[in-house]
Amino acid sequence: DAKTTQPPSMDCAEGRAANLPCNHSTISGNEYVYWYRQIHSQGPQYIIHGLKNNETNEMASLIITEDRKSSTLILPHATLRDTAVYYCIVRVAANAGNMLTFGGGTRLMVKP
């Protein structure tokens, strides 16, 4: 699976949009971008994934650049409960049993 690079930490004001970047310059054509988050020591939580089109669900939006070498996770109105470590992971989705390789992620601190 392709490697990803994320900033180690970011701050965001409560109520504002949080934009979390991820670089995955070696991504292959059949690899998807997945985002998970981990709140304190809880189990990771799936947020969203995409291949090349932008995606939106009730939690977040995922913007993938046209060359697919980077992406941005957007939390439109961050709350204190969104404080967590956010992981960007690239994997081949067609093989649902493929493992996830977690990096260090971005520690997002939402401040009042």
Next chain:
Amino acid sequence: EPEVTQTPSHQVTQMGQEVILRCVPISNHLYFYWYRQILGQKVEFLVSFYNNEISEKSEIFDDQFSVERPDGSNFTLKIRSTKLEDSAMYFCASSGTGGDGYTFGSGTRLTVV
């Protein structure tokens, strides 16, 4: 919303003892996983399980580890002879087909003393 359930939430065991960590995956999921996270470190893959056999395992998953789906609902991780370095949070996860995201359980904190 369906959940992955793990028991116990915290287990303390003596070095050299066997432990079994239990998980109930989401009922219609077909793929099952164990991950672990040593305090302050990254989440690490241990093993994936599909169709009653291991489909992939990491270097961490050595002969001391085994997994089993003893019935239609439970998925277990056994550590045969625990070491101090096995102390970690162990997360079970499951997924359906089609590449959707995993659902993780809330974890079992294993402390080996």
